[in-house]
Amino acid sequence: MSQLTGNPEPRHHPPEEMLVQHAAGQLDTARRITIEAHLGFCPRCRTAFARWSQPGEALLSAFGTAPSAGPGGTATAELDPAGELGDSWSRLEAGIDALEEEDDRPTFAPPPPLPPGLRGMLPARLYQRRWRRIPFSTARFTIVEHDQESSTTLLMVHIGPDRLFPRHEHLGYEDVVVLEGAFRDQKGLFGQGDFQLNEPGTMHRPEVQPGAPCWILSRYDKGVRFTGFRGWAQRFGS
Amino acid sequence: MLEVGFSTPSATVWPVEKHRKSSAREQLGASRELDTTADPVLLARVAGRDRVAFRVLHRRHAGKVRGYLRRVCRDPEVAEDLLQEVFLGIWRQAGGYCQERGAVGAWIFGIVRNKIFDARRRGKLVLSAMDEAIENVEAPPDSRRDLRLALYQALETLPETQRQAVSMTYIGGFTYDETAARLAVPLGTLKSRLRAGLKHLRDCLGVSPT
Numbered sequence: 001m002s003q004l005t006g007n008p009e010p011r012h013h014p015p016e017e018m019l020v021q022h023a024a025g026q027l028d029t030a031r032r033i034t035i036e037a038h039l040g041f042c043p044r045c046r047t048a049f050a051r052w053s054q055p056g057e058a059l060l061s062a063f064g065t066a067p068s069a070g071p072g073g074t075a076t077a078e079l080d081p082a083g084e085l086g087d088s089w090s091r092l093e094a095g096i097d098a099l100e101e102e103d104d105r106p107t108f109a110p111p112p113p114l115p116p117g118l119r120g121m122l123p124a125r126l127y128q129r130r131w132r133r134i135p136f137s138t139a140r141f142t143i144v145e146h147d148q149e150s151s152t153t154l155l156m157v158h159i160g161p162d163r164l165f166p167r168h169e170h171l172g173y174e175d176v177v178v179l180e181g182a183f184r185d186q187k188g189l190f191g192q193g194d195f196q197l198n199e200p201g202t203m204h205r206p207e208v209q210p211g212a213p214c215w216i217l218s219r220y221d222k223g224v225r226f227t228g229f230r231g232w233a234q235r236f237g238s
Numbered sequence: 239m240l241e242v243g244f245s246t247p248s249a250t251v252w253p254v255e256k257h258r259k260s261s262a263r264e265q266l267g268a269s270r271e272l273d274t275t276a277d278p279v280l281l282a283r284v285a286g287r288d289r290v291a292f293r294v295l296h297r298r299h300a301g302k303v304r305g306y307l308r309r310v311c312r313d314p315e316v317a318e319d320l321l322q323e324v325f326l327g328i329w330r331q332a333g334g335y336c337q338e339r340g341a342v343g344a345w346i347f348g349i350v351r352n353k354i355f356d357a358r359r360r361g362k363l364v365l366s367a368m369d370e371a372i373e374n375v376e377a378p379p380d381s382r383r384d385l386r387l388a389l390y391q392a393l394e395t396l397p398e399t400q401r402q403a404v405s406m407t408y409i410g411g412f413t414y415d416e417t418a419a420r421l422a423v424p425l426g427t428l429k430s431r432l433r434a435g436l437k438h439l440r441d442c443l444g445v446s447p448t
Contacts (some may be wrong), residue, residue: 020433024408025351028359032352036334043338050340055439056347057340059409063387085300088318089293092325096289099330116285117334120327148360175435 010193014175019045020182023052030145030154030219034195037217040115040199041193097166104128108140109158112179112215126156135226137166144217155218159183162213167205172222174198181214183207203227269293277342278335285333296325299346306350312364312412316357323353354411365411392442400435403428408436 014035021027022035039046065183105111106127114122122144123129131140138160145154159165161181175197182191183206190196200222208214268290275294285290303324327349332393335345354432357363393401399421405415407428418428 017429017433020429021414023348023436024432025355025411025432026407026414027352027355029356039339040334046338050338050344051440052436053348053445054340054346055344055436056351058341058352058385058389058439058443060302060306060343060347060350062389063309063409085297085304088300088304088321088325089296091322092296093289095322095326096329099326115334117331120333122328147359201385217291 008191009044010038010191010195012188012190012194012196013042013045014038014195014197019049020052023049023056028147028152030147030152031117031175033145033154033235034177034217034219035178036121037115037118037170037179038193038195040118042195099124106131106158109136109213112156112158114179131158134166138163139165141218150221152219152221153223155220157214157216157218159206159214159216161208161213162210163208165206165208167203167227168224169203169227170198170200170220170222170224172200172220174202174218174220176226179215179217181212182209183214183216184209261325264436269297273380278337281328281332281342283336284329285335292329295328299343300325303350307354310354310365310439316363320350320353320357320363324350327353351408351411355413358411358413363411388443389439392439395442396435400431400438403431404435404439407432422433 018027018031018035022032027035039049104125104127108131111127126142126144128223131142133140139157141155141157143153144156146152157165159181165183175195176190177196178190178192178194180192182189184190185204185206187196187204189209206214243346258370272294274289275291277295277298280291280295280298284295300321304317304321307320307324308314311317311320328346331348331349335342339345356361393404396404402421403417406412407414412420414425414428418425421428423431
């Protein structure tokens with residue numbers, strides 16, 4: 001039982017290699033968000049991640065002096081000889097003033113609980129974006145991020161309690177993090193904070209558990225193919 | 239916004255004056271009182287939108303972040319823009335820090351690395367040559383001299399292949415793909431080298447999560 005949330009701690013975790021990649025700053029925005037969402041719920045992975053990211057403090061301290069302007073120069077950033085940090089602070093305050101308020105909410109349901117700090121990684125006015133329905137399903141989704149270069153997309157998805165998400169096949173990789181509620185598929189039961197990595201070719205039909213809706217973040221790189229009549233409708237509509 | 243009731247970074251969370259923008263003089267005076275406050279406590283106050291605490295955190299870390307960015311980025315103006323992005327990121331994500339995640343400096347470095355990666359992806363950032371970035375470092379003041387020496391020793395004792403991987407990706411800001419291409423090694427090999435190199439650095443520097 002988590003001391004932090006009162007819910008069971010996550011039982012499904014991302015591969016450690018992803019934590020290394022995150023520590024090295026090598027993740028695209030969408031995967032960064034799914035990993036941070038999981039870290040927000042998972043003390044075990046937070047500790048593991050800290051081990052990989054700790055050299056960063058030494059690097060920042062050791063290399064964090066401005067290069068000299070010329071031979072014999074002694075300028076260091078920390079001494080701030082030109083008073084540039086004051087200018088930087090003024091500019092930063094203007095940037096903070098310009099940040100949009102983030103306390104919006106979807107029209108159809110209360111928003112999911114988010115780990116602290118995660119909201120700051122998501123776009124402003126997220127819940128006021130267009131929410132679409134999966135055809136012939138009650139599931140709704142909105143696009144959180146889309147990166148054309150890597151063809152990765154991050155969705156936030158809401159599925160009602162005791163409902164099925166239509167059977168589909170993954171054409172590439174998919175990360176799923178459960179923000180609220182739980183679903184079950186052939187890989188097991190996935191509750192709050194759990195991380196599911198689906199390989200290309202994975203076919204599943206997640207079934208949301210009774211009692212609460214399921215909110216997830218889903219990051220995929222090559223999309224999904226629905227089966228049955230939804231697949232026909234998907235191909236017809238494309 | 240409904241957020242999960244996670245614990246805060248420190249047992250000591252001081253009353254936070256939310257959203258009030260005080261005058262520059264007030265801020266500066268108040269921030270002096272926080273000069274000896276520990277980073278995790280400051281960050282907890284920043285999560286509560288305390289600008290005075292944020293100013294102290296900025297004063298404490300902005301010089302290091304800027305110095306690092308100037309070393310890595312070829313264009314100082316881009317480095318300055320990234321400095322702003324880093325601190326806006328700290329402001330927005332401060333609630334995500336907790337002590338299980340290690341030192342605040344390491345957490346900040348993570349944000350720095352992500353901003354560099356994003357700028358690279360947008361084609362906005364030209365990196366310095368690694369030799370320029372890592373060598374020619376000014377003698378750092380006092381306490382950091384030993385740290386830098388330890389870091390150099392740790393880097394020097396790395397096998398050459400691991401040192402290249404760590405220098406280019408972890409320190410220098412190159413992406414995995416770029417680094418693998420430059421070193422002419424498969425992506426999986428690069429990942430293994432980086433992982434082994436980071437583990438070596440971690441062991442040599444004797445750091446452990448706080």
